[in-house]
Amino acid sequence: MRDKTEAxxxxxxxxxxxxxxxxxxxxxxxxxxxxxxxRLGMLLEREAERELDAGGTIPLADQKPPHW
Structure with missing residues (x-):
């Protein structure tokens, strides 16, 4: 019994x-x-600011591919 308890x-x-x-x-x-x-939040904010500074066009990630 003692061995079982110890185990x-x-x-x-x-x-x-x-x-x-x-x-x-x-x-x-x-x-x-x-x-x-x-970090991701900061990078997303930085990218959004960069896209706005680039002329306010539609971000590449939001543009439809040419085949659509």
């Missing part, structure tokens, strides 16, 4: 460690996603 305690300790590790990874990923989202 379960070891397994619980291992699973607890795994959950803690995964929690840290998820938190790091959330921070990275937040930073990348901010």
């Amino acid at each position: 379960m305690e070891e397994q619980i300790a291992h699973l607890t460690r795994t959950v803690d590790d995964l929690s840290e990874v998820a938190a790091r990923h959330a921070r990275e996603i937040e930073a990348l989202s901010r």
Whole structure:
């Protein structure tokens, strides 16, 4: 009975460690996603300003391809 209890305690300790590790990874990923989202927002704003400075034409991304 004692061996079984020790084995379960070891397994619980291992699973607890795994959950803690995964929690840290998820938190790091959330921070990275937040930073990348901010960068993307800045790049989109910069591109929009650049397109306006180029003469106010329709942005290339919004133009229909010539075959349409």
